[in-house]
Amino acid sequence: MCIHQLNLLAASTNLPITNFLGKQHPIEAHHLSSICDIMEKAMVNGDTCIIRCILVVFQVVFKFFFSPQTERNRDIVRRSGLLLWQLLMAPRDQICSEIQKEVCLAISSGLNILYPGEAEINNLLKLVLTEGERNSGLSQLRDVILTSLAEQLQNNRFGSEDDDHYRLNDELLHYILKIVVRESCVLITKCQTVSKDDFQRLLSTVPAASSCLRYLMAVQNHLLSNTILIKPDENDDSDSSLQGETLKVQELKTSILSLATQILTGCDEVLEMLQQVTTALINSDIPDREQRLKGLEQITKATMLGHLLPVLLTSLMHPNLQTLTMADALMPQLVQLVLYTSQTALLLKTQSPVFSELTSSPSCASEQKGKLFPDERMLEEKEEPGFLTGLKIPAPWAAGKTVETVHPVRDNYKFKETVHIPGARCLYLRFDNRCSSQYDYDKLVIYAGPNTNSRKVAEYGGNTLGYGSRSVLGTGWPKDLVKVEGDTVTFSFEMRSGREHNTPDKAMWGFACTVRAQESSEDVSGGLPFLVDLALGLSVLACSMLRILYNGPEITKDEETCQELLRSKLLQRCQWQVEANGVISPALTPSPSPLPLTIDEDREFTYPSDVLVPPVGHYFDLPRIRLPPGIMIKLREISGRARPQFRPSIK
Numbered sequence: 001m002c003i004h005q006l007n008l009l010a011a012s013t014n015l016p017i018t019n020f021l022g023k024q025h026p027i028e029a030h031h032l033s034s035i036c037d038i039m040e041k042a043m044v045n046g047d048t049c050i051i052r053c054i055l056v057v058f059q060v061v062f063k064f065f066f067s068p069q070t071e072r073n074r075d076i077v078r079r080s081g082l083l084l085w086q087l088l089m090a091p092r093d094q095i096c097s098e099i100q101k102e103v104c105l106a107i108s109s110g111l112n113i114l115y116p117g118e119a120e121i122n123n124l125l126k127l128v129l130t131e132g133e134r135n136s137g138l139s140q141l142r143d144v145i146l147t148s149l150a151e152q153l154q155n156n157r158f159g160s161e162d163d164d165h166y167r168l169n170d171e172l173l174h175y176i177l178k179i180v181v182r183e184s185c186v187l188i189t190k191c192q193t194v195s196k197d198d199f200q201r202l203l204s205t206v207p208a209a210s211s212c213l214r215y216l217m218a219v220q221n222h223l224l225s226n227t228i229l230i231k232p233d234e235n236d237d238s239d240s241s242l243q244g245e246t247l248k249v250q251e252l253k254t255s256i257l258s259l260a261t262q263i264l265t266g267c268d269e270v271l272e273m274l275q276q277v278t279t280a281l282i283n284s285d286i287p288d289r290e291q292r293l294k295g296l297e298q299i300t301k302a303t304m305l306g307h308l309l310p311v312l313l314t315s316l317m318h319p320n321l322q323t324l325t326m327a328d329a330l331m332p333q334l335v336q337l338v339l340y341t342s343q344t345a346l347l348l349k350t351q352s353p354v355f356s357e358l359t360s361s362p363s364c365a366s367e368q369k370g371k372l373f374p375d376e377r378m379l380e381e382k383e384e385p386g387f388l389t390g391l392k393i394p395a396p397w398a399a400g401k402t403v404e405t406v407h408p409v410r411d412n413y414k415f416k417e418t419v420h421i422p423g424a425r426c427l428y429l430r431f432d433n434r435c436s437s438q439y440d441y442d443k444l445v446i447y448a449g450p451n452t453n454s455r456k457v458a459e460y461g462g463n464t465l466g467y468g469s470r471s472v473l474g475t476g477w478p479k480d481l482v483k484v485e486g487d488t489v490t491f492s493f494e495m496r497s498g499r500e501h502n503t504p505d506k507a508m509w510g511f512a513c514t515v516r517a518q519e520s521s522e523d524v525s526g527g528l529p530f531l532v533d534l535a536l537g538l539s540v541l542a543c544s545m546l547r548i549l550y551n552g553p554e555i556t557k558d559e560e561t562c563q564e565l566l567r568s569k570l571l572q573r574c575q576w577q578v579e580a581n582g583v584i585s586p587a588l589t590p591s592p593s594p595l596p597l598t599i600d601e602d603r604e605f606t607y608p609s610d611v612l613v614p615p616v617g618h619y620f621d622l623p624r625i626r627l628p629p630g631i632m633i634k635l636r637e638i639s640g641r642a643r644p645q646f647r648p649s650i651k
Helices: 002-010 016-022 029-045 048-065 071-088 097-109 118-131 136-154 170-193 196-205 211-229 239-283 289-301 309-316 324-350 353-360 362-370 374-382 530-551 557-561 629-639
Strands: 401-404 414-420 426-431 443-448 455-461 482-485 488-494 512-516 576-578 584-586
Touching (some): 048 071, 289 324, 309 530, 324 530, 426 488
Antiparallel strands (some): 414 488
16 A cells, blocks of 8 residues: 555655655545545445555645644544544444554554644543553554654653653553553563463563553653763853743652652552562472473563663762662652562572572582681571672673774874773773774883873784785783783874775784683673562662762851851850750750860760750740850960959948
């Protein structure tokens, strides 16, 4: 169908045909009325071919050629909508799946025309979200609309005119989240209930995401990316611009907090179901129990635990989202998720062969304990196996850091890069076997340090391919590992010669080198099990949030200004008391707590236990502060003024 292909091509915003179709004149109302007449006649006659053609025409017309500005146009739109809904709600035995799909595409294309108001669109979406499970047509329409909104939201910037249209309200998001949670729980439950063949087919279909999950992913990525990547306009430094940026950031953080709270609540429910299914599989007598437990992790990645939670945890570690408000709101849910993930990861780990060998080999365990010192043996006996037992957490640098020039190098090309791996005693360099330069003075110099002033380790250049210098510097480009002492290495390459006309690219390939902290690279291809990785991520985020809660609110400018005053040891010795009306005032009598008679500047002052800290609130005018006698004596000695003597009056 040529018109269907035209519609698919027009859906791409990067093709010239999109701009061409967008500049065409709107279709006349009587033409759309004629299209509706053809559709009605085809529906009466049951002509599926014409029905499909007219549905594709509707998609193109709604998207490019129609504007319901007059009353007559609106009547035609209502008539078109009724025809589409009549087809959508028809029984499955009267309409094929292809036609139902085209109906959904037509309604999605004309969503803003068929439902011009925000309230009408919200009512439609509420209908398809709440009744979609009971009707296949509504379910398919829901998937098409949410998929379209997700694609449009990914290309939209926060705060733009279309942002409110693509981002649904909190009520609709709540309905979508409930569907996603239900889908995730059903998917996990199938690991226990379906047959062996159906379970293998299930493994082959994951981790495909449903339309509801895709839309939630788009909303989450839209909010998080804009929060992390948002930058103020450098050309506009006016107060109104800064205030607008601040309001936009606050609005983003509020939206993220609301969405994160709902996602973590949904993940809590899914993890509870995962723990129940894991326990049931472990205690069952199913012949393929081991295969199901192994596949359970793959199935879990296809749920919201795999599509939503890892991205959310990583983004919440960004400084823009490490706030006291966020920590205070999310901390209870994070603790619960840490418990569920660690417990479930431990359950799965107890069924793995590696863990079983470690725990079921008493001879091996006794030998290891025999090698421990007494104090270490005592600690070893008290230690309980956790979900990290027997696992080796891969180091971030285990895969190595690759340093390379452009290929091939060009005239006057210069390259310099420093690699630093904290904690490494030495670094191991492995060069690519294609390394070459035109002449031996087009060379690479390696330094054991952060810059070119550091100790020179080696230098390499030239080629053995018969071009340029036809020789190499020294022994040539290394084929074995090059060891560099320390944790930092600097590469400096310079192309000093001009390329000759007969020199091929392979003789000017440049260099590529992999830097590792170990002589042999670790096997990091598998990484950690998914649930273990998830438990670690949740634990790290929870610890970060705990640190924020412990530190409390940030120091204000007033507190920074008054720091010297607050640190004053003289002021710290002021004694406060609470009066009957709750007002804080200085004590007019010495405190019963003993105060030092001299001020020791080298020792930190400790408050007496009965000294009261003034609460936050309204402060009244304070009377004169009476200092302890010991401090007054010291002040008189420093000032050189003696205490006034009072003589009795002579009458």
